[in-house]
Amino acid sequence: MSQASRKSESSAEPAVRVDKWLWAARFFKTRSLASTAVKGGKIEINGHKAKPSGSVRAGHQLRVTKGEVVFEIEVVDVSDKRGPASQAEALYVETEASRERRTERAAERRAARISMPRPTARPDKKQRRELRRFKHGD
Template sequence: MADSVRLDKWLWAARFFKTRGLARAAIDGGHVHINGHRAKPSKAVEAGMTLSVSKGQSVFDLVVNAVSAQRRGAPEAQLLYTETEDSQAKRKEQALRRAAQSAGIMAPSSRPSKKDRREIHRFQRQEEP
């Protein structure tokens, strides 16, 4: 293993993103912070750094344990970092909140018919003005 590696390559090797391109796009979009500061894709990652990675609706607060430029299996990738207990608790709480919000929502049994669609459009036009 190397002493340091590019941030986009490390995120790809740690399996946070499926491709280095997606990792780079997330970094450029401001979804990755190193030690509280916005990062660049070429920033060198070293052991002991703290990362904050926003992916979807989840935020991962990580401490880098090891550096690797090669993508390996998931069990090996999880050894590259440690997620803080605070971060794990927040993600679990958010997941429970999302599950509670969607608990009462039922999917329709079938697609709307042409008549149903016309009624939906009429209803939407009435609410716009």
């Protein structure tokens, strides 16, 4: 394959850096947070770990892990500019299975939070010292 044909292929399908795209699609509040997530192995493109300088094109499958939440999405459009949320939602389509898993996990977390005992009052000075000793092993 010659360089001329490679250039024509890449110009036909626009590509954007993955960290820029994640920021533009509003998965992360800042580009540096997106870049850190990519470096930390939280982003996969077509089943492979991504690099911050890696490219995203329309049709790519992404797996984005944010804390306990996992998004499996397909890139519909690319953009390196952050716009309104409605524009950001148009950049990707989340798979139905991913959406179902997220709602199930959210319901599980809600149920766990409800069943967890809550303290009736804030700890007093003695209890705070005991907690500090327990946590830090002093």
